[in-house]
Amino acid sequence: MKNTIAERIADFIKMYPPFDNLPYNELYKLAEETRVIYLDKDETLYTQGKPPKEHFFIVNQGAIRIYRQEGEKTIEVEMCDEGDVLGLRPLIVNENYTLNAKAYEESIVYAIPIQNFNKQFENNSEVSKYLITRFASNSATRFSQEDNERIFADYKRTTNTDYFSSKISNLMTTAVCCNHKSTVQEAASIMSENKISSIFVLKKDKPAGVITNKDLLHKIATGKFTIDQNVKKIMSSPVISASPDISIAEAQIIMLKNKIGNVCVTKDGTPESKLLGMLTQQDIVASLSNNPAILLKQISRARTIPRLRDLRQQLNDLLTRFINQHISFTHTLTVVAELNETINQKAVEISIKELNKIPPVRFAFFALGSQGRKEQLVPTDQDNGIIFEDVPDDKLESIRAFFIELATVINKNLHSIGYEYCPAEMMASNPKWCLSKKEWEVQFKDWIFNPTEKNILLSAIFFDFNFVYGDKELVNDMTAIVHESTDDNNRFFMFMAKDALKSPSPLGFFRQFLVDQDGAHKDQFNIKQRALMPLIDAARILTLQHNLQGINNTAERYYKLRELEPQNAEIYEACAYAFKALLKFKTKNGLATLGEDDGKFIKLENLTKSDKVKLRRCFKPIKSIQEVITIRFQPTL
Template identity: 80%
Template sequence: MKNSIAERITDFIKNYPPFDNLSYTDLYKLAVETNVLYLDKDETLFNQGKPHNNFFYLVNQGAIRLYRQEGDKTLEIEMCDEGDVFGLRPLIVNENYNLNAKAYEESIVYAIPISIFNEQFVNNSEISKYLITRFASNSTTRFSQEENERIFADYKRTRQTDYFSSKIGTLMTTAISCNHKHTIREAALIMSENKISSIFILKKNKPTGVITNKVLLHTVATGKFSIDENVKEIMGTPVITASADISIAEAQIIMLKKKVENVCITVDGSPDSKMLGMVTQQDIVASLSNNPAVLMKQITRARTISRLRDLRQQLNDLLKRYIDQHISFTHTLTVVAELNETINQKAVELSVKELDKTPPCKFSFFALGSQARKEQLVPTDQDNGIIFDDVPEEEIESTRAFFMELAGLITKNLHSIGFEYCPAEMMASNPKWCLSKTEWKDKFKDWIYNPTEKNILLTAIFFDFNFVYGSKKLVDELSASVYEHTKENNRFFMFLAQDALKSPSPLGFFRQFLVDQDGAYKDHFNIKQRAIMPLIDAARILTLQHNLKGVNNTAERYYKLRELEPQNADVYEACAYAFKALLKFKTKNGLASLGDDDGKFIKLESLSKSDKVKLRRCFKPIKSIQEIITVRFQANI
């Protein structure tokens, strides 16, 4: 007899990765064992630091907030929406939860038993792809060297290496070893001579242990063991081994589960057979041609603009795969923003070399708008400027002429890479936006103390600026000047607030979406103008009011505001979630669109009922934040 609840679960989960790679029969078996959880708003599902249970989760309705507590600081990780999977990593690598999971609103969640899921996972390469990618998305910080070595999970098949069918033996390198009778000193000398970070200990050509730099640091360097003692006193056992015939993906899973940096390859895959070589995480990273870490390295090594154009296209491909795989959007945003910023930095660097002239003074190229806020996913038009150091009055025009020539080259090269020219010419190649430090300070001062309609429009564009290349000190000085003149400037804030309130709720009577009434996008919903920009504008004015420096990203601004104003924490948290959800909608639409609108115009008939419900949920915080702006700045319009 069929189980109607299991059928409903199956019909739902079959539409989402990784379940879309399983047969209906297998999914039904999984669904029969799945528990349905009904969670009230703010109800906790699991806690950071607690042992994992035997289930991972998939959101059916509502939203689940994932966050990490670090002392008094709350680090937001992700808001899981319909179809999102979470809580899987601790089960695979057998570790405690490192996040908290709490219902953001009333939610229905499916609790799926890992034991049943693993039956499907073991021999399914598509499931392996999904898990690898999920593990990679565990990071939310900037691309440090350590992070680069972790973020290796892009599953694109390449000519160099097929990640899921190529054998690990193709990446195997010679493993440096010593005899089990050697002293720690002798082992350390071998490591030093070969410039390696680990050494295997052999007994009859079989691996019995391993010593790493970290082990030496915590044992010998601390004085706990003498350097003249036998290696067996500090070596790690057992050695993690594998056969040369397993796939690269399988080797990576082993490293994740065992929390090791390398795998020892032996004849039969066990520690009881002869050692053949080794494979490290770095070997795997180097074998892949299109993953974030390697892509970052390729960008920094690029020597031509055409090469940067190719890499920018690879970044688009990476973004699409991350979106398709339901990778954490917070992680996706961080990865793409860092790679995008590096492309811009490299483009300026190559332009300076191409000009082949020495700049007459220090300068800085800076980004504006979405790129400055690290929110540009699908490439849009350029928004940038140049600030150069003050020079004697008689030299200023010749200095400007030099930087105008450089700016023209930069904007041309950025256009070649894929960043369209700004129709309004908000670019460094426009002499209005290629100014000395004093000229920029005077410009901002004029906007602040003479808040005409035009000046307020310009502040909305130029007040989000971020250093890209050159002298960061110049940009920092400009930022300090802006905050000095806006501090407690109530008149300016009132005008800025009125501008921020010009876009009312995106819904009209009967909760219908407000669409464009004419033009090329008649009957389309402008998600950027009607939903995203009101949240951006509100975050900017509140950030300025609090004199909050160094935080440009809209979601991060709301998280900071939540800490500064606990009485409004719920509203700010809702705004951060809504902003990221709306940006994800826009990004998905931009990737699917064949036009040139970067995804901001949405055909409502293309949306499912579920998508429309999600959008309406995102609109609620807009009304709440605009009410705060209206009351605080007396900005009734």
């Protein structure tokens, strides 16, 4: 007799990776062992620092908030909703939870036993590929320089590798080792010098054991052993080893089975033979195509615009894979923004060489709009400008002429890469947006102190700018000008608030979506204009009011506002979640219609009932944030 609950679970999980290409009878067996968990709003699923449970989770209904606590600071990571998998990585690498998971609203979650999952699918190639990607996607906050060095490591292998046929001898790297007579302090010093998290202990060229950061933490820092004792006291032995002749796929299974991050490669595959090298999870990820680390290195090495165009297409492929595999959208957004910015930087660098002229004075090329907010995923039209240092009046026009010439080359090259020309000519090649520092100061002050409808529109575009190339101090000076001029400028805020409220709730009577009534996109829903822009505009005005500098990303603006205004924390958190969910909708639509538009026009007939429910849920915070704007700034509508 069939188990109806198991049937319902199997029917649900088969729609999402890594279950979507697996045999239904196997999924049904797994579903029989799966628990259904009902969570009330703010109920905890798992807690940072606690040992992992025997299950990982997939969200059936509702939303689960993922965040990290650093002292009193809360760092938002992701909002997981229907079909998202969570709590998997700690089980793979055998570590405590590094994040918190709490129900954002009433939710239903399926708890899938990892042991049963491994038994049934450990030799399935699709599952293995999925687990590799999940293993690699561990950073979901905006990258610091340290994060960049860790995530976009200087991998040696940049060619595509066949996962199932390539031998690990082609991929392994040199293992860092110490002698079996060494002290713990000596081993730790070698680890520190080489910036590594593990070290092999050698005895007559054979791996006698391995020491990891965890060993130092749990065995030395706790006082169980002292740093002057022999490494044998704390090393793990025997090591997990493999033959150089096995495939990458086989090595991956060894790591997953033993819940380790690297495997020791020896001559005959046992710890009793000579150590040849090591293979890490990161090496495997870097060997696969469409990897961020590889793309970053290839972009940095690019010498021509056609090569950058090819790499921008690869970035689209990477984005598609991340979306299809339900990789954290925050992580996806961060990775794509970093790579997108690097492509733009390289385009400017190549353009300067192409022009074959040395810039006469200090300058900076900066991005505006979605790229300025680091929210551009699918390529859109260009929005950019140039600022150059102040020069004597008699040299101003000749200097400007040089930078317009340079900007024309840059804009042409960006167009060749895949970024369309801006229809409104909001580009650095337009003399209006190629100005000296003093001219930009005059321009910004005119927009701010004479807030006409046109000036407000332009300020909304130009206030979200981000440095791309050149002298960053010039862009920082522009930021200072904006914040000095808007500080306590109530009249300007009132006009900005009026502009931010020009797009009301995206729903009309009977909760129907408001669609375009005529034109090329008749009966289509403009998700950018009707849903994303109200959230973007509101975040901008509120951060300006608080004089917050250096935060352009919309979701990050809302997270910072939540800290500053705890009385409105729930609204700001909801806005951040809604914004990312809406941007994900737009991105998926843009990838499906690549070449037509950037995804902002959605055909409602293509949406499932579930998609429409999700969209409507995202519209609720728009009304709430617009009420905040109305009460605070009292614009004259």
